[in-house]
Each structure stands twice: as C-alpha cells, then as structure tokens.
Amino acid sequence: MHALSRLAPELRQYLLVTGNYWAFTLTDGALRMLVVLHFHALGYTPLQIAALFLFYEIFGVVTNLVGGYLGARLGLNRTMNIGLGIQVVALLMLTVPAAWLTLPWVMGAQALSGIAKDLNKMSAKSSIKLLVPDSQQGTLYRWVAILTGSKNALKGVGFFLGGALLALLGFTGAVLAMAAMLAVIWLGSLMLLKKDLGKAKAKPKFRDILSKSRAINSLSAARLFLFGARDVWFVVALPVYLATTFGWDFWQVGGFLALWIIGYGLIQSLAPAITGKRRGQVPDGRAAFSWALALAGLPAAIALGLGSGWPAQTVLLGGLLLFGALFAVNSSLHSYLIVCYAREDGVSLDVGFYYMSNALGRLLGTLLSGWVYQAHGLPACLWVSSAFVLLAALISIGLPRHAADA
Secondary structure (H helix, E strand, O other): OHHHHOOOHHHHHHHHHHHHHHHHHHHHHHHHHHHHHHHHHOOOOHHHHHHHOHHHHHHHHHHHHHHHHHHHHHOHHHHHHHHHHHHHHHHHHOOOOHHHOOHHHHHHHHHHHHHHHHHHHHHHHHHHHHHOOOOOHHHHHHHHHHHHHHHHHHHHHHHHHHHHHHHHHHHHHHHHHHHHHHHHHHHHHHHHOOOOOOOOOOOOOHHHHOOOOHHHHHHHHHHHHHHHHHHHHHOOHHHHHHHHOOOOOHHHHHHHHHHHHHHHHHHHHHHHHHOOHHHOEOOOHHHHHHHHHHHHOHHHHHHHHHOOOOOHHHHHHHHHHHHHHHHHHHHHHHHHHHHHHOOOOOHHHHHHHHHHHHHHHHHHHHHHHHHHHHHHOHHHHHHHHHHHHHHHHHHHOOOOOOOOEO
8 A cells, every 4th residue: 555655647547547447357257257157057048048138238338428517527446346235246146045036036136237237347448538638648548558558468367267166166055255345446436536536627517418429329330339249149049059059057158258368458558569559650540440341251251151161160269260360459559549549638528428339239149159159150140140240340430530650
C-alpha cells in the first residue's frame, strides 16, 4: 500500500482501475463456465443454456447505454464500485439450495451480473481516456491494449477456475468462494478510488446517451457484428461440442477455453507492436477494415474443414487458435479507436454507447449460438460467424483515416 501511494497519481489510479477490472473479470469468466458446465450436466439443452444468459446480455445493452450517462453525472468511481457490489449480490443469489435454482432465478442472477459487468467495463475503459493526455496517442493505445489484453487473459484464467472449482467444491461452494473474494476487493475500491473520476463538468441530459458522432456510430455497428461473430460459436456451441462430440470432461473443456482466452488476451496486449506502434504508427479506420477482412474467411474455412473428413480436433482446435489471434488484434484496435474518438468531457457517454453495441452483439451471438447449434450444428454457427465479420469489415470502410503519430 505504501509503494502504491508513492506512484504518480495517474499511474496509481490506472493500477487501481485495472486491479478492480481484473478481480471482476476472474469472477465473470469463472461464473460463465460454471453455469454452462453445471447446467449442461443437469441435462439442459444448448438453447436452454443460451436462455440462461439472455438477461445477462439484454441488461448489458441497457446498462451500457444508461451507465455512460450515470458515469458522466456521478463519476466513474461510483459506477465501478456499484458494479462490484452488484456482482457480489449476483453471486450470492446462486448459493441458494439447488431446488431454488430454477430457470427464472438463474436468469435473474445473470441479469444482475450483466449489469455489474458492463458498469465495471464501461468505467474502466472510460477512465483511461482521462489519465492520458490527447497528445500521447501511442501511450493511450498501449494502456488500452494492456488493460484489454490483461483482462481477457484473466478471463481465461477465470474459465479454468470455473471448471476447477466446479470439480473441487461443487457449484454452491465455488460461487460462495468467489463472492467472498470479490467482496474484499470491493471494500478496498471504496476506500482507494479517486472520488470525482470521470464526472462531466457540464451535467449531461438524458438524450445525450445517443451518440451524434458518425465515427462512433460506425465503429459501434462494426463492433456489434464483430462480437456477434465470436459469440455465435464460442458461448454455447463450442463448449457443448467439445463435451459431447469429443467427450471432454469439465477439466478439459474449462482448461482448453482458459488457455485460448489467455492467449487471446496476451495477443491483445501485444497489438500495438503487431499493428505498427514500433514504427511510430497508431491505427485508424483503414487498419480496422484490413484486420476484419483478414478474419472474415477463417470461420468458413473451419466449417469446410469439418465437413471434408479431415480430423475434426485438428481442424477445430487449430482454426480456433488462429481465429483467436486475429480476433484479438481486431478487438484491441476497436478498443483503442473508441477511446480515441470519444470526447474527453463526458467520455463515458461515448464509451457507454459503443459498449452498448458490443453487448447487443454478444446478445445476438449468444441467442444464435444456442439456436443455430441445436438446429444445424457447429458448421452453421461458423458460417454465420464469417458473414458477421464480413459485415464488420464493410462497415469499417466508413471509419476516419488519419496519419497520427505516436
């Protein structure tokens, strides 16, 4: 604690925001894996499992839209701490006796978790804009990439943690342990996070939640299809496919998806070097289009490989690793561009609107993941994924292009 107090104020706040985001992400990833595996073992169909996350994604859409407004009026410290507190409540809701864990009850707990996750995420991403001067775009890109990449690496650890805790402690014990850990983090955040972080100088009106920026609207639309393309096969279809077709157990499914997310997060952190930061370049709309186009054909290629008679594990797992690498760069580019495009005063309004589209894409992908997989199988999910990435690339053509220096 003494060492933390000796750091520059901006760096100290960045580390506190990142630490909060990390702790939340661990519980979020673990809870996702716990719910998928536990309810699959109870005999739920893929579509029913997808329904468990329906409110999680719907309330994520609403939370990002309204949360940006609340962040600008109340301060990002408050919205972040509210998110941490709500997640503790959501976890405790799942510690009730097994007979109470009905579909509506679990959907309600997931709704609270969705609200909490997007309050936390919007607050963390918005805070970075306020801690780096506009003249230091290279530093901004690097800090955003580190925050985003480290978060996703820890989400992967959370996936593994969820599978491991389910095997070791059972569902109720695992959820209770996570609630206790996050409650401690929440109490520390209440004491240490800067009180007026992100509060707008001029009080925004509620109508300001809708972005008036063409660049932000275009980037938000591209983000919707990009994340829909990931979740249409990753959220429900892939874990169930691994468990049923390959016969993997909890440890294997949770472990592999954990490693995938960790690798994905590490590549996100390295995105500035991959996309030219070392040559003094920061990305623009041209980069967003090019990287989305590079990703667009890959899910379709995996689907063709699965139907060609080649070894399914080699095709799927190898393709998944390549998809993760390319998707990580795309995601990191988008995360930088929204922070770059956002206004400094009331930054959470623009960031909240953008992540509303992100949540809408996750919602669409989650629903399609359960329905398309149940009706047509994994290859169909992959074809939908390719179509969505292609749409994201086409929308990105309209993003601003510049020659900014780092």
